[in-house]
Amino acid sequence: MKLDEVIARAAMTIRSEVAPAVMGSYQRTQAYMAAVILEKVARQLLLQTEHQRAETDEMAALWVDLELLTTPGSRLRRAVYASRSLGANAALSELLKAALSSDEPERDAVLQRTRRMMRAQLDRQLAYSE
Amino acid sequence: MTALATVASDRSIEDKILEYIAGQLPGASNVQLEAVERIAVGWSHETWLFDAHWIQDGYERSRGFCLRRDPGNTLLRHMSDLKQQFRVLQCLDPTPLPTPTPYWYEEDEDLLGSPFLVMEKVKGVCPSPWGKPGREYYAQAFDRGILPHSFTETLACLHTLDWESAGLSFLGAPATGTSFALTELTKWRELIELTRHDPEPVLIDLIQWLEDNAPTSDRVVLVHGAYRTGNLLVQNDRISAVLDWELQVLGDPMFDVAYVLSDLTREGTDRLSNIVDRSAFYREYEAATGIEIDDRACRYYQMLYIMRSAAFWMSANDLYASGRSNDLRLSRTAWSLPGVLDRAARELGY
Numbered sequence: 481m482k483l484d485e486v487i488a489r490a491a492m493t494i495r496s497e498v499a500p501a502v503m504g505s506y507q508r509t510q511a512y513m514a515a516v517i518l519e520k521v522a523r524q525l526l527l528q529t530e531h532q533r534a535e536t537d538e539m540a541a542l543w544v545d546l547e548l549l550t551t552p553g554s555r556l557r558r559a560v561y562a563s564r565s566l567g568a569n570a571a572l573s574e575l576l577k578a579a580l581s582s583d584e585p586e587r588d589a590v591l592q593r594t595r596r597m598m599r600a601q602l603d604r605q606l607a608y609s610e
Numbered sequence: 611m612t613a614l615a616t617v618a619s620d621r622s623i624e625d626k627i628l629e630y631i632a633g634q635l636p637g638a639s640n641v642q643l644e645a646v647e648r649i650a651v652g653w654s655h656e657t658w659l660f661d662a663h664w665i666q667d668g669y670e671r672s673r674g675f676c677l678r679r680d681p682g683n684t685l686l687r688h689m690s691d692l693k694q695q696f697r698v699l700q701c702l703d704p705t706p707l708p709t710p711t712p713y714w715y716e717e718d719e720d721l722l723g724s725p726f727l728v729m730e731k732v733k734g735v736c737p738s739p740w741g742k743p744g745r746e747y748y749a750q751a752f753d754r755g756i757l758p759h760s761f762t763e764t765l766a767c768l769h770t771l772d773w774e775s776a777g778l779s780f781l782g783a784p785a786t787g788t789s790f791a792l793t794e795l796t797k798w799r800e801l802i803e804l805t806r807h808d809p810e811p812v813l814i815d816l817i818q819w820l821e822d823n824a825p826t827s828d829r830v831v832l833v834h835g836a837y838r839t840g841n842l843l844v845q846n847d848r849i850s851a852v853l854d855w856e857l858q859v860l861g862d863p864m865f866d867v868a869y870v871l872s873d874l875t876r877e878g879t880d881r882l883s884n885i886v887d888r889s890a891f892y893r894e895y896e897a898a899t900g901i902e903i904d905d906r907a908c909r910y911y912q913m914l915y916i917m918r919s920a921a922f923w924m925s926a927n928d929l930y931a932s933g934r935s936n937d938l939r940l941s942r943t944a945w946s947l948p949g950v951l952d953r954a955a956r957e958l959g960y
Contacts, residue, residue: 506648513938520945577854580818595960598811602955606946 482591484525491518523608534567542597545573549589556582556590572598620799623658624723628679630660634714635730638664638671655680655692659731666884674731676710679827681935686866694715695728695855701777708732708843715898734843734850740877741883748839748884756847758886759894764849765837766898769863770843773832783860790861791824794914798921805928807884812951815958825907827862834858836873837866838883864904868911874919874953913957919950 481489499511543564550557559563559578563571572594579591624646632641646660655681658677663670668790680692699712711730721727737744751757773779784790799817835857843851859865869875870891875883882891892903923943930941 489643504648510938513942516943517945520942567808569808569811572811573814576811576814580815585657594811595815595909595955595958599955599960602812602952606952609945609948 484522487518487525488522491515491522496517498509520608527604531607534604535601538600539566539568539571542593544591546590549593550586551584554584554586556584556586568601572601614816615864625724627658629711630716630721631675632664633777634665635664637664638666639664646684653905658726661731664888674733675713675728676731677726677728678779679722679726680812683722692725692727696729697780698778698855698858699727699729702771702855705771705776708764708849708850709855710853732851734845736843736853739839744837744840745878745884746959749763749879751844751847752881752885752887754847757849758881758890758946760844760848761839761842761883762884762891762894763898764842764852765866766895768837768852769831769832769866769899769901770833773830775858775873776832778832779861779933781832781858784827786828787826788824790827790830790865791914792821794859794861794865795820795824795917795946797898798914798918801925805924806932807924807928810924810947810951812958813917816913816920816954819958820910820914820917823910823913825862825864825904825910827864827907829861829863829901830860832858833861833863833865837869839885842928862907862911863899863901864907865914866902867904867907869915871908872912872915874912874915913954916950916957920947920954923947923950 494511495515497506499515502511510576519609546560547557550560556578558576563574563578566574567608575590575594576598579594584588627646628641628643632638633644635641636933641662641664644661644663646658648737649657651658651838655678658679659674660677661672661674665670665671678692678695696712696715699709702709703711710732713730715725715726715727716722717725735747737747738749739745773781784793795817802813806839836854837852839855841852842849859866869883870886877884880888882888896902921948923946926940926943927947930937931934933946
């Protein structure tokens with residue numbers, strides 16, 4: 481059994497066997513909450529490898545696109561280079577902040593492309609969190 | 611002291627509550643507590659309900675109490691102190707707004723381990739709008755037709771309350787213009803900054819939008835800050851008490867109206883807060899208050915609520931992850947965050 485499957489099974493047991501037998505409203509809610517959390521973790525683990533691969537590929541494509549969209553020497557180009565070494569969310573945050581405060585001609589294009597990547601990241605998170 | 615060490619057993623707390631209540635009832639003998647229950651409502655403080663029975667002047671007497679205790683480690687801890695809640699309830703008690711009567715506030719940590727307040731246990735039920743039983747309850751109440759009116763009437767009562775005469779000026783009235791909106795924005799941004807959460811780019815985008823689009827407001831009312839079913843006690847299809855006085859401020863009435871209009875406060879229905887028809891709400895609220903609903907301002911505040919939800923979830927998860935709270939409901943919020951960020955992104959056009 482894979483780890484995500486074990487956790488999903490444990491969640492089911494807590495939901496069906498443990499929680500209903502718990503006395504006390506607060507404590508029973510805690511037991512059900514434990515089941516909910518384990519279900520989310522199991523789903524996240526199941527998708528983790530696929531999501532990590534997609535994120536790596538899409539971030540690589542983002543850097544290529546942003547290099548094409550920005551002018552050499554511009555503040556936005558410098559922001560692109562400075563963000564490359566960061567993790568995905570931190571990089572997107574820095575890119576967004578740079579674009580929002582920019583008055584350079586490529587601002588809107590950089591914003592649009594960055595937001596497209598943010599949307600993709602969000603869709604992956606929604607796949608296990610909903 | 612670790613979070614785990616602060617969790618005393620329920621039995622120990624029950625004994626201490628009994629000792630305290632007995633001390634507050636002069637001339638009472640044979641004081642007993644029944645139906646003592648810690649309930650899973652609210653995020654900021656522990657809530658205990660119980661009935662006290664005693665003998666006084668040869669007669670049996672009883673009274674229901676609600677005790678809220680500050681465990682010092684819960685959500686919004688620094689924004690919502692029990693002393694202020696108690697003071698707000700004292701101010702509201704003589705007004706027509708239905709609220710629990712406050713009895714005692716204690717700061718002495720020797721009594722129950724942390725500050726607490728005791729107030730009236732108002733008769734009524736408070737079904738959660740997030741579960742099937744609650745949704746069914748509100749659907750049936752809608753069909754009976756009384757509760758939807760009571761919901762709107764009570765909000766109108768809140769917004770037409772003379773807060774100065776009630777003694778609520780200590781809450782601090784905002785300056786006119788964009789002051790109220792920007793103060794709220796700052797409050798929630800500071801909560802986000804207190805967490806150790808990784809940066810969320812969608813949130814950065816949302817905050818920029820909120821800074822750029824703050825509405826002006828010249829009207830100042832008492833704003834509850836979380837007016838919805840689930841925070842309202844219902845008895846015989848009428849609101850018997852407005853609960854959860856944790857986020858109240860003086861400010862723009864559209865802040866509460868926007869929350870009522872928001873889809874954050876309903877589930878599986880178009881009815882506002884699961885209970886009231888949208889057009890009826892507009893009609894009855896405007897007629898009762900004389901305040902015209904400003905859809906543009908409401909849209910802004912709905913975006914602010916999205917940010918506030920994100921701030922709640924980030925703060926809540928941080929409390930659990932750091933070991934300052936053992937409440938699993940806080941941990942679960944880590945998976946609620948993408949949902950509110952999704953709302954923000956869609957509102958911002960992506």
